[in-house]
Amino acid sequence: MSYLYYPGCSLTGTAREYDMSTRAVMDxxxxxxxxxxxxxxxxxxxxxxxxxxxxxxxxxxNLAIAEGLDAQQDIMxxxxxxxxxxxxxxETMRQDPFTRDRVNTVLAxxxxxxxxxxxxxxxxxxxxxxxxxxxxxxxxxxxxxxxxIAPYYGCQCLRPYPVFDDPEEPRSMEPLIQATGAQIHPxxxxxxxxxxxxxxxxxxVALELVHAILQAARGADAIVTVCPMCQMNLEAYQDKIAxxxxxxxxxxxxxxxxxxxxxxxxxxxxxxxxxNLALSDHFRNKCKSAVNA
Amino acid sequence: xxxxxxPPTRQDWENSAPEALHAIQEKIQACIQCGTCTASxxxxxxxxxxxxxxxxxxxxxxxxxxxxxxxxTLCSACYSCALRCxxxxxxxxxxxxxxxxxxxGHMARYKPSTAFYGHFMNTIxxxxxxxxxxxxxxxxxxxxxxxxxLPLSYTGLGFKLFRKGxxxxxxxxxxxxxxxxxxxxxxxxxxxxxx
Numbered sequence: 235m236s237y238l239y240y241p242g243c244s245l246t247g248t249a250r251e252y253d254m255s256t257r258a259v260m261d262x263x264x265x266x267x268x269x270x271x272x273x274x275x276x277x278x279x280x281x282x283x284x285x286x287x288x289x290x291x292x293x294x295x296n297l298a299i300a301e302g303l304d305a306q307q308d309i310m311x312x313x314x315x316x317x318x319x320x321x322x323x324x325e326t327m328r329q330d331p332f333t334r335d336r337v338n339t340v341l342a343x344x345x346x347x348x349x350x351x352x353x354x355x356x357x358x359x360x361x362x363x364x365x366x367x368x369x370x371x372x373x374x375x376x377x378x379x380x381x382x383i384a385p386y387y388g389c390q391c392l393r394p395y396p397v398f399d400d401p402e403e404p405r406s407m408e409p410l411i412q413a414t415g416a417q418i419h420p421x422x423x424x425x426x427x428x429x430x431x432x433x434x435x436x437x438x439v440a441l442e443l444v445h446a447i448l449q450a451a452r453g454a455d456a457i458v459t460v461c462p463m464c465q466m467n468l469e470a471y472q473d474k475i476a477x478x479x480x481x482x483x484x485x486x487x488x489x490x491x492x493x494x495x496x497x498x499x500x501x502x503x504x505x506x507x508x509x510n511l512a513l514s515d516h517f518r519n520k521c522k523s524a525v526n527a
Numbered sequence: 528x529x530x531x532x533x534p535p536t537r538q539d540w541e542n543s544a545p546e547a548l549h550a551i552q553e554k555i556q557a558c559i560q561c562g563t564c565t566a567s568x569x570x571x572x573x574x575x576x577x578x579x580x581x582x583x584x585x586x587x588x589x590x591x592x593x594x595x596x597x598x599x600t601l602c603s604a605c606y607s608c609a610l611r612c613x614x615x616x617x618x619x620x621x622x623x624x625x626x627x628x629x630x631x632g633h634m635a636r637y638k639p640s641t642a643f644y645g646h647f648m649n650t651i652x653x654x655x656x657x658x659x660x661x662x663x664x665x666x667x668x669x670x671x672x673x674x675x676x677l678p679l680s681y682t683g684l685g686f687k688l689f690r691k692g693x694x695x696x697x698x699x700x701x702x703x704x705x706x707x708x709x710x711x712x713x714x715x716x717x718x719x720x721x722x
Contacts, residue, residue, distance in 0.1 A: 243657040248693045274655040280647035283626040287715045343710040393606035401610055427569040427605035435639045439573045470684050509691050
Protein backbone atom coordinates (compact mmCIF):
# COMPACT_ATOMS: atom_id res chain seq x y z
CA MET A 235 0.00 0.00 0.00
CA SER A 236 1.50 3.30 -1.15
CA TYR A 237 0.09 6.46 -2.70
CA LEU A 238 0.84 9.46 -4.82
CA TYR A 239 0.13 12.46 -2.62
CA TYR A 240 -1.53 15.66 -3.85
CA PRO A 241 -1.51 18.11 -0.91
CA GLY A 242 -3.15 21.07 -2.71
CA CYS A 243 -2.60 24.75 -1.96
CA SER A 244 -4.37 25.00 1.40
CA LEU A 245 -2.20 22.30 2.90
CA THR A 246 0.93 24.34 2.14
CA GLY A 247 -0.52 27.42 3.91
CA THR A 248 -3.59 27.87 6.06
CA ALA A 249 -4.02 24.11 6.56
CA ARG A 250 -0.39 23.14 7.18
CA GLU A 251 -1.39 21.08 10.21
CA TYR A 252 -3.60 18.92 7.97
CA ASP A 253 -0.56 18.19 5.80
CA MET A 254 1.67 17.54 8.82
CA SER A 255 -0.80 15.23 10.55
CA THR A 256 -1.63 13.35 7.33
CA ARG A 257 2.05 12.66 6.64
CA ALA A 258 2.74 11.81 10.30
CA VAL A 259 -0.13 9.33 10.57
CA MET A 260 0.64 7.66 7.24
CA ASP A 261 4.28 7.38 8.26
CA UNK A 262 3.35 5.86 11.62
CA UNK A 263 1.07 3.38 9.84
CA UNK A 264 3.88 2.42 7.48
CA UNK A 265 2.19 3.78 4.34
CA UNK A 266 4.64 5.58 2.00
CA UNK A 267 3.43 8.77 0.30
CA UNK A 268 5.16 10.26 -2.74
CA UNK A 269 4.28 13.90 -3.32
CA UNK A 270 3.22 14.56 -6.91
CA UNK A 271 6.06 16.62 -8.36
CA UNK A 272 5.31 20.10 -9.67
CA UNK A 273 1.61 19.81 -8.86
CA UNK A 274 -0.47 22.92 -9.53
CA UNK A 275 -3.74 24.35 -8.18
CA UNK A 276 -6.92 22.35 -8.94
CA UNK A 277 -8.95 25.54 -9.53
CA UNK A 278 -10.72 25.30 -6.15
CA UNK A 279 -14.28 26.64 -6.30
CA UNK A 280 -13.12 29.56 -8.47
CA UNK A 281 -12.48 27.88 -11.83
CA UNK A 282 -16.00 26.44 -12.10
CA UNK A 283 -17.41 29.95 -11.53
CA UNK A 284 -15.29 31.42 -14.36
CA UNK A 285 -14.61 28.85 -17.08
CA UNK A 286 -15.82 25.31 -17.80
CA UNK A 287 -12.70 24.46 -19.75
CA UNK A 288 -10.27 25.66 -17.06
CA UNK A 289 -12.30 23.93 -14.35
CA UNK A 290 -11.35 20.64 -16.06
CA UNK A 291 -7.94 21.59 -17.49
CA UNK A 292 -6.47 22.75 -14.16
CA UNK A 293 -7.08 19.48 -12.31
CA UNK A 294 -6.27 17.53 -15.51
CA UNK A 295 -2.73 18.96 -15.49
CA ASN A 296 -2.15 17.00 -12.29
CA LEU A 297 -3.81 13.85 -13.61
CA ALA A 298 -1.54 14.06 -16.65
CA ILE A 299 1.58 14.37 -14.47
CA ALA A 300 0.46 11.34 -12.43
CA GLU A 301 -0.41 9.27 -15.50
CA GLY A 302 3.01 10.00 -16.97
CA LEU A 303 4.78 8.27 -14.07
CA ASP A 304 6.05 4.70 -14.32
CA ALA A 305 4.36 3.47 -11.17
CA GLN A 306 0.58 3.74 -11.38
CA GLN A 307 -0.50 4.54 -7.83
CA ASP A 308 -3.77 5.95 -6.58
CA ILE A 309 -3.66 9.71 -5.96
CA MET A 310 -4.54 10.42 -2.33
CA UNK A 311 -5.99 13.87 -1.57
CA UNK A 312 -6.90 15.22 1.90
CA UNK A 313 -8.74 18.37 0.70
CA UNK A 314 -12.33 17.67 -0.34
CA UNK A 315 -12.44 20.45 -2.96
CA UNK A 316 -9.19 19.28 -4.60
CA UNK A 317 -10.48 15.72 -4.42
CA UNK A 318 -13.73 16.55 -6.16
CA UNK A 319 -12.02 18.62 -8.87
CA UNK A 320 -9.50 15.91 -9.73
CA UNK A 321 -12.13 13.18 -9.43
CA UNK A 322 -14.55 15.08 -11.69
CA UNK A 323 -11.80 15.70 -14.25
CA UNK A 324 -10.77 12.01 -14.24
CA GLU A 325 -14.38 10.84 -14.68
CA THR A 326 -15.02 13.37 -17.45
CA MET A 327 -11.80 12.51 -19.28
CA ARG A 328 -12.73 8.81 -19.21
CA GLN A 329 -16.35 9.19 -20.27
CA ASP A 330 -16.36 12.14 -22.64
CA PRO A 331 -13.86 11.91 -25.54
CA PHE A 332 -14.98 15.26 -27.01
CA THR A 333 -14.19 17.15 -23.81
CA ARG A 334 -10.99 15.12 -23.33
CA ASP A 335 -9.79 16.29 -26.76
CA ARG A 336 -10.53 19.89 -25.87
CA VAL A 337 -8.69 19.58 -22.54
CA ASN A 338 -5.74 17.93 -24.27
CA THR A 339 -5.57 20.81 -26.74
CA VAL A 340 -5.14 23.10 -23.73
CA LEU A 341 -2.68 20.79 -21.96
CA ALA A 342 -0.53 20.52 -25.10
CA UNK A 343 0.64 24.05 -24.26
CA UNK A 344 2.58 22.49 -21.36
CA UNK A 345 3.45 19.29 -23.29
CA UNK A 346 1.03 17.19 -21.26
CA UNK A 347 -1.62 14.63 -22.24
CA UNK A 348 -4.39 13.29 -20.03
CA UNK A 349 -6.21 9.98 -20.46
CA UNK A 350 -8.34 9.83 -17.32
CA UNK A 351 -6.89 6.56 -16.06
CA UNK A 352 -5.55 7.99 -12.79
CA UNK A 353 -7.47 6.84 -9.74
CA UNK A 354 -8.36 9.68 -7.38
CA UNK A 355 -8.98 8.88 -3.70
CA UNK A 356 -9.95 11.00 -0.71
CA UNK A 357 -7.84 10.62 2.45
CA UNK A 358 -10.96 9.48 4.36
CA UNK A 359 -11.58 6.78 1.74
CA UNK A 360 -7.99 5.54 2.11
CA UNK A 361 -8.20 5.56 5.93
CA UNK A 362 -11.63 3.88 6.08
CA UNK A 363 -11.37 1.46 3.15
CA UNK A 364 -7.71 0.58 2.61
CA UNK A 365 -6.21 1.04 6.05
CA UNK A 366 -9.24 0.25 8.20
CA UNK A 367 -10.08 0.85 11.84
CA UNK A 368 -8.47 -2.39 13.04
CA UNK A 369 -5.01 -1.32 11.86
CA UNK A 370 -5.37 1.91 13.84
CA UNK A 371 -6.68 0.10 16.92
CA UNK A 372 -3.71 -2.27 16.83
CA UNK A 373 -1.21 0.57 16.84
CA UNK A 374 -3.04 2.92 19.21
CA UNK A 375 -1.00 3.53 22.34
CA UNK A 376 -2.97 6.37 23.95
CA UNK A 377 -6.52 5.76 25.11
CA UNK A 378 -8.88 8.56 24.07
CA UNK A 379 -11.98 7.05 25.68
CA UNK A 380 -12.51 10.24 27.70
CA UNK A 381 -13.37 12.11 24.49
CA UNK A 382 -16.66 12.42 22.61
CA ILE A 383 -16.17 13.35 18.98
CA ALA A 384 -18.60 14.78 16.40
CA PRO A 385 -17.66 13.54 12.92
CA TYR A 386 -18.07 16.27 10.30
CA TYR A 387 -17.79 15.21 6.65
CA GLY A 388 -18.95 18.33 4.81
CA CYS A 389 -20.04 18.05 1.21
CA GLN A 390 -17.55 17.43 -1.50
CA CYS A 391 -15.96 14.18 -0.29
CA LEU A 392 -19.50 12.73 -0.29
CA ARG A 393 -21.27 14.41 -3.18
CA PRO A 394 -21.83 14.22 -6.09
CA TYR A 395 -19.74 10.99 -6.23
CA PRO A 396 -20.87 8.56 -3.51
CA VAL A 397 -17.68 6.48 -3.62
CA PHE A 398 -17.02 5.24 -0.10
CA ASP A 399 -19.93 6.40 2.04
CA ASP A 400 -23.61 7.27 2.11
CA PRO A 401 -23.84 10.80 0.67
CA GLU A 402 -26.68 11.81 3.02
CA GLU A 403 -25.98 9.84 6.19
CA PRO A 404 -22.24 9.18 6.23
CA ARG A 405 -20.77 6.79 8.81
CA SER A 406 -17.26 6.04 7.50
CA MET A 407 -15.49 8.07 10.19
CA GLU A 408 -17.18 6.32 13.10
CA PRO A 409 -15.11 3.10 13.19
CA LEU A 410 -11.94 5.18 12.82
CA ILE A 411 -12.89 7.44 15.73
CA GLN A 412 -13.93 4.44 17.83
CA ALA A 413 -10.57 2.83 17.09
CA THR A 414 -8.97 5.69 19.05
CA GLY A 415 -11.20 4.79 22.00
CA ALA A 416 -13.31 7.96 21.65
CA GLN A 417 -17.11 8.00 21.66
CA ILE A 418 -19.27 9.26 18.80
CA HIS A 419 -21.41 12.35 19.38
CA PRO A 420 -24.83 11.58 17.90
CA UNK A 421 -25.91 14.36 15.56
CA UNK A 422 -27.43 15.05 12.15
CA UNK A 423 -25.00 17.71 10.94
CA UNK A 424 -22.19 15.54 9.58
CA UNK A 425 -23.09 16.03 5.92
CA UNK A 426 -24.44 19.60 6.13
CA UNK A 427 -22.75 22.47 4.30
CA UNK A 428 -20.48 24.92 6.19
CA UNK A 429 -21.07 27.66 3.59
CA UNK A 430 -17.68 27.17 1.92
CA UNK A 431 -16.40 30.40 0.34
CA UNK A 432 -19.54 32.29 1.36
CA UNK A 433 -17.44 33.08 4.45
CA UNK A 434 -15.54 35.50 2.19
CA UNK A 435 -18.28 36.70 -0.13
CA UNK A 436 -21.51 36.38 1.93
CA UNK A 437 -20.34 36.18 5.52
CA UNK A 438 -23.74 36.47 7.21
CA VAL A 439 -25.00 33.41 5.32
CA ALA A 440 -21.97 31.28 6.19
CA LEU A 441 -22.10 32.33 9.86
CA GLU A 442 -25.69 31.12 10.03
CA LEU A 443 -24.72 27.67 8.71
CA VAL A 444 -21.64 27.38 10.93
CA HIS A 445 -23.59 28.53 13.97
CA ALA A 446 -26.10 25.69 13.48
CA ILE A 447 -23.27 23.16 13.20
CA LEU A 448 -21.44 24.42 16.31
CA GLN A 449 -24.69 24.44 18.30
CA ALA A 450 -25.44 20.85 17.34
CA ALA A 451 -21.97 19.86 18.54
CA ARG A 452 -22.75 20.91 22.13
CA GLY A 453 -21.91 18.01 24.37
CA ALA A 454 -19.04 16.86 22.16
CA ASP A 455 -15.43 17.57 23.13
CA ALA A 456 -14.41 18.21 19.52
CA ILE A 457 -15.56 18.17 15.93
CA VAL A 458 -13.27 16.39 13.48
CA THR A 459 -13.10 17.46 9.84
CA VAL A 460 -11.63 16.14 6.60
CA CYS A 461 -11.48 19.39 4.59
CA PRO A 462 -9.44 22.58 5.08
CA MET A 463 -12.34 24.82 4.08
CA CYS A 464 -14.71 23.19 6.58
CA GLN A 465 -12.00 23.33 9.24
CA MET A 466 -11.34 27.05 8.72
CA ASN A 467 -15.03 27.96 8.67
CA LEU A 468 -15.74 26.00 11.85
CA GLU A 469 -12.69 27.13 13.84
CA ALA A 470 -11.92 30.71 12.80
CA TYR A 471 -15.19 32.57 13.33
CA GLN A 472 -16.30 31.31 16.75
CA ASP A 473 -15.77 34.72 18.42
CA LYS A 474 -17.84 36.42 15.77
CA ILE A 475 -20.59 33.84 16.17
CA ALA A 476 -20.58 34.23 19.95
CA UNK A 477 -21.04 38.02 19.57
CA UNK A 478 -23.67 37.72 16.87
CA UNK A 479 -25.83 35.05 18.48
CA UNK A 480 -25.20 35.98 22.09
CA UNK A 481 -23.91 32.71 23.45
CA UNK A 482 -20.48 31.16 23.71
CA UNK A 483 -19.62 28.58 21.09
CA UNK A 484 -16.07 27.53 21.72
CA UNK A 485 -15.75 24.11 20.21
CA UNK A 486 -12.46 22.36 19.53
CA UNK A 487 -12.01 21.60 15.84
CA UNK A 488 -9.48 18.97 14.78
CA UNK A 489 -8.53 17.32 11.53
CA UNK A 490 -9.28 13.59 11.56
CA UNK A 491 -5.60 12.57 11.22
CA UNK A 492 -4.77 14.79 14.22
CA UNK A 493 -7.18 12.76 16.36
CA UNK A 494 -5.85 9.47 15.01
CA UNK A 495 -2.28 10.70 15.54
CA UNK A 496 -3.06 11.51 19.19
CA UNK A 497 -4.15 7.92 19.67
CA UNK A 498 -0.99 6.67 17.97
CA UNK A 499 1.01 8.63 20.54
CA UNK A 500 2.43 11.16 18.08
CA UNK A 501 3.57 14.48 19.53
CA UNK A 502 1.51 17.68 19.41
CA UNK A 503 4.21 19.26 17.23
CA UNK A 504 4.29 16.37 14.78
CA UNK A 505 0.51 16.70 14.39
CA UNK A 506 0.65 20.49 14.04
CA UNK A 507 -1.69 20.95 17.03
CA UNK A 508 -0.11 24.33 17.98
CA UNK A 509 -1.33 25.62 14.60
CA ASN A 510 -5.02 24.94 15.25
CA LEU A 511 -7.19 28.01 15.78
CA ALA A 512 -9.77 26.42 18.07
CA LEU A 513 -8.39 24.14 20.76
CA SER A 514 -10.43 24.94 23.86
CA ASP A 515 -9.00 24.91 27.40
CA HIS A 516 -11.65 22.34 28.21
CA PHE A 517 -10.23 20.04 25.55
CA ARG A 518 -6.60 20.56 26.57
CA ASN A 519 -7.38 19.97 30.25
CA LYS A 520 -9.36 16.86 29.50
CA CYS A 521 -6.51 15.42 27.44
CA LYS A 522 -3.96 16.38 30.10
CA SER A 523 -5.89 14.86 33.01
CA ALA A 524 -6.45 11.65 31.04
CA VAL A 525 -2.70 11.28 30.44
CA ASN A 526 -1.95 11.92 34.12
CA ALA A 527 -4.65 9.58 35.37
CA UNK B 528 -10.17 37.33 -15.38
CA UNK B 529 -7.53 39.04 -17.46
CA UNK B 530 -8.26 38.95 -21.17
CA UNK B 531 -5.82 39.65 -23.95
CA UNK B 532 -8.42 41.03 -26.37
CA UNK B 533 -10.66 44.02 -25.66
CA PRO B 534 -13.00 43.18 -22.77
CA PRO B 535 -16.52 42.22 -23.85
CA THR B 536 -19.06 45.02 -23.64
CA ARG B 537 -22.46 44.82 -22.02
CA GLN B 538 -23.91 44.56 -25.53
CA ASP B 539 -21.62 41.60 -26.37
CA TRP B 540 -22.86 39.88 -23.25
CA GLU B 541 -26.51 40.52 -24.06
CA ASN B 542 -26.00 39.20 -27.58
CA SER B 543 -24.42 36.00 -26.31
CA ALA B 544 -26.81 35.48 -23.38
CA PRO B 545 -29.61 33.59 -25.21
CA GLU B 546 -27.18 31.00 -26.52
CA ALA B 547 -25.48 30.57 -23.14
CA LEU B 548 -28.88 30.24 -21.48
CA HIS B 549 -29.92 27.72 -24.12
CA ALA B 550 -27.09 25.40 -23.08
CA ILE B 551 -28.37 25.52 -19.49
CA GLN B 552 -31.95 24.95 -20.63
CA GLU B 553 -30.85 21.76 -22.34
CA LYS B 554 -29.32 20.50 -19.09
CA ILE B 555 -32.46 21.06 -17.03
CA GLN B 556 -35.14 20.50 -19.70
CA ALA B 557 -36.67 17.60 -17.76
CA CYS B 558 -37.36 19.70 -14.63
CA ILE B 559 -40.82 18.89 -13.21
CA GLN B 560 -40.88 21.82 -10.76
CA CYS B 561 -41.21 19.53 -7.74
CA GLY B 562 -39.16 21.79 -5.47
CA THR B 563 -36.89 19.07 -4.07
CA CYS B 564 -33.96 21.36 -4.93
CA THR B 565 -35.40 24.18 -2.85
CA ALA B 566 -36.12 21.86 0.08
CA SER B 567 -32.55 20.50 -0.05
CA UNK B 568 -30.70 23.80 -0.35
CA UNK B 569 -28.83 24.94 2.80
CA UNK B 570 -28.67 28.53 1.52
CA UNK B 571 -32.29 28.85 0.43
CA UNK B 572 -33.12 30.98 3.50
CA UNK B 573 -30.94 33.78 2.09
CA UNK B 574 -32.10 33.59 -1.54
CA UNK B 575 -34.42 36.10 -3.20
CA UNK B 576 -35.66 33.40 -5.61
CA UNK B 577 -35.95 29.76 -4.58
CA UNK B 578 -33.93 27.35 -6.74
CA UNK B 579 -37.17 25.89 -8.14
CA UNK B 580 -38.32 29.32 -9.31
CA UNK B 581 -34.88 30.07 -10.73
CA UNK B 582 -34.96 26.91 -12.86
CA UNK B 583 -38.43 27.85 -14.12
CA UNK B 584 -37.12 31.27 -15.16
CA UNK B 585 -34.16 29.66 -16.91
CA UNK B 586 -36.52 27.42 -18.88
CA UNK B 587 -38.68 30.47 -19.74
CA UNK B 588 -35.60 32.38 -20.88
CA UNK B 589 -36.17 35.24 -18.42
CA UNK B 590 -32.62 36.56 -18.60
CA UNK B 591 -33.35 39.84 -16.86
CA UNK B 592 -35.05 38.23 -13.87
CA UNK B 593 -32.27 35.67 -13.47
CA UNK B 594 -29.51 38.27 -13.59
CA UNK B 595 -31.09 40.65 -11.13
CA UNK B 596 -31.37 37.80 -8.60
CA UNK B 597 -28.55 36.77 -6.24
CA UNK B 598 -29.78 33.18 -6.00
CA UNK B 599 -27.10 31.46 -8.09
CA THR B 600 -24.30 33.32 -6.29
CA LEU B 601 -25.61 31.77 -3.07
CA CYS B 602 -24.99 28.23 -4.30
CA SER B 603 -22.14 26.82 -2.20
CA ALA B 604 -21.78 23.70 -4.39
CA CYS B 605 -22.89 21.24 -1.70
CA TYR B 606 -24.51 19.07 -4.41
CA SER B 607 -27.52 18.22 -2.19
CA CYS B 608 -30.02 19.28 -4.87
CA ALA B 609 -28.22 17.41 -7.64
CA LEU B 610 -28.06 14.29 -5.45
CA ARG B 611 -31.78 14.36 -4.63
CA CYS B 612 -33.27 15.65 -7.91
CA UNK B 613 -35.79 12.95 -8.95
CA UNK B 614 -34.96 13.64 -12.60
CA UNK B 615 -31.23 13.33 -11.95
CA UNK B 616 -30.50 16.80 -13.35
CA UNK B 617 -27.01 18.31 -12.93
CA UNK B 618 -28.33 21.31 -11.00
CA UNK B 619 -25.04 22.27 -9.34
CA UNK B 620 -23.33 22.30 -12.75
CA UNK B 621 -26.16 24.49 -14.04
CA UNK B 622 -25.54 26.89 -11.12
CA UNK B 623 -21.87 27.01 -12.19
CA UNK B 624 -23.01 27.89 -15.73
CA UNK B 625 -25.02 30.83 -14.38
CA UNK B 626 -22.01 31.96 -12.30
CA UNK B 627 -19.88 31.85 -15.46
CA UNK B 628 -22.42 33.96 -17.36
CA UNK B 629 -22.40 36.54 -14.55
CA UNK B 630 -18.59 36.46 -14.51
CA UNK B 631 -18.46 37.26 -18.21
CA GLY B 632 -21.11 39.97 -17.83
CA HIS B 633 -19.04 42.09 -15.38
CA MET B 634 -22.22 43.19 -13.57
CA ALA B 635 -21.67 45.35 -10.50
CA ARG B 636 -24.26 43.49 -8.45
CA TYR B 637 -22.17 40.30 -8.58
CA LYS B 638 -18.84 41.92 -7.85
CA PRO B 639 -18.32 40.42 -4.34
CA SER B 640 -18.40 36.94 -5.90
CA THR B 641 -16.90 37.57 -9.34
CA ALA B 642 -14.01 39.68 -8.00
CA PHE B 643 -13.24 36.96 -5.44
CA TYR B 644 -13.10 34.21 -8.07
CA GLY B 645 -11.38 36.45 -10.63
CA HIS B 646 -8.53 37.39 -8.29
CA PHE B 647 -8.15 33.77 -7.26
CA MET B 648 -7.83 32.73 -10.91
CA ASN B 649 -5.37 35.51 -11.72
CA THR B 650 -3.20 34.54 -8.76
CA ILE B 651 -2.91 30.91 -9.81
CA UNK B 652 -2.44 32.03 -13.42
CA UNK B 653 0.73 33.84 -12.27
CA UNK B 654 2.04 31.35 -9.74
CA UNK B 655 0.48 27.95 -10.45
CA UNK B 656 -0.59 27.73 -6.81
CA UNK B 657 -2.61 30.08 -4.66
CA UNK B 658 -0.87 32.77 -2.66
CA UNK B 659 -3.39 33.73 0.00
CA UNK B 660 -1.87 37.09 0.90
CA UNK B 661 -1.64 38.34 -2.66
CA UNK B 662 -5.09 37.02 -3.56
CA UNK B 663 -6.90 38.42 -0.52
CA UNK B 664 -5.11 41.81 -0.70
CA UNK B 665 -6.14 42.26 -4.31
CA UNK B 666 -9.70 41.21 -3.50
CA UNK B 667 -9.94 43.71 -0.63
CA UNK B 668 -8.50 46.47 -2.84
CA UNK B 669 -11.17 45.84 -5.46
CA UNK B 670 -13.93 45.78 -2.86
CA UNK B 671 -12.79 48.81 -0.84
CA UNK B 672 -14.73 51.46 -2.80
CA UNK B 673 -17.95 49.50 -2.22
CA UNK B 674 -17.26 48.06 1.21
CA UNK B 675 -14.50 50.02 2.94
CA UNK B 676 -15.00 48.13 6.22
CA LEU B 677 -14.80 44.66 4.67
CA PRO B 678 -11.12 43.95 5.50
CA LEU B 679 -11.83 44.71 9.17
CA SER B 680 -14.04 41.63 9.40
CA TYR B 681 -10.97 39.51 8.71
CA THR B 682 -8.18 41.51 10.39
CA GLY B 683 -8.12 39.49 13.61
CA LEU B 684 -8.02 36.23 11.71
CA GLY B 685 -5.33 37.56 9.37
CA PHE B 686 -3.05 38.41 12.32
CA LYS B 687 -3.61 34.96 13.82
CA LEU B 688 -2.73 33.26 10.54
CA PHE B 689 0.44 35.33 10.12
CA ARG B 690 1.47 34.67 13.71
CA LYS B 691 1.08 30.93 13.21
CA GLY B 692 3.01 31.08 9.95
CA UNK B 693 -0.01 29.98 7.94
CA UNK B 694 0.06 33.06 5.74
CA UNK B 695 3.19 34.78 4.49
CA UNK B 696 4.17 37.62 2.20
CA UNK B 697 5.76 35.97 -0.78
CA UNK B 698 8.01 37.82 -3.21
CA UNK B 699 8.02 38.58 -6.03
CA UNK B 700 4.54 39.88 -5.53
CA UNK B 701 3.32 39.76 -9.11
CA UNK B 702 6.08 38.42 -11.35
CA UNK B 703 5.17 35.16 -13.14
CA UNK B 704 6.38 32.20 -11.12
CA UNK B 705 8.11 29.12 -12.45
CA UNK B 706 4.81 27.26 -12.31
CA UNK B 707 3.02 29.99 -14.26
CA UNK B 708 -0.12 28.75 -16.01
CA UNK B 709 -0.17 31.66 -18.45
CA UNK B 710 -0.06 29.48 -21.58
CA UNK B 711 -2.81 27.20 -20.28
CA UNK B 712 -5.09 30.12 -19.43
CA UNK B 713 -4.45 31.87 -22.74
CA UNK B 714 -5.25 28.76 -24.75
CA UNK B 715 -8.43 28.01 -22.79
CA UNK B 716 -9.60 31.59 -23.14
CA UNK B 717 -9.07 31.66 -26.89
CA UNK B 718 -10.90 28.32 -27.29
CA UNK B 719 -13.84 29.49 -25.19
CA UNK B 720 -14.02 32.83 -26.98
CA UNK B 721 -14.26 31.13 -30.39
CA UNK B 722 -16.67 28.42 -29.25
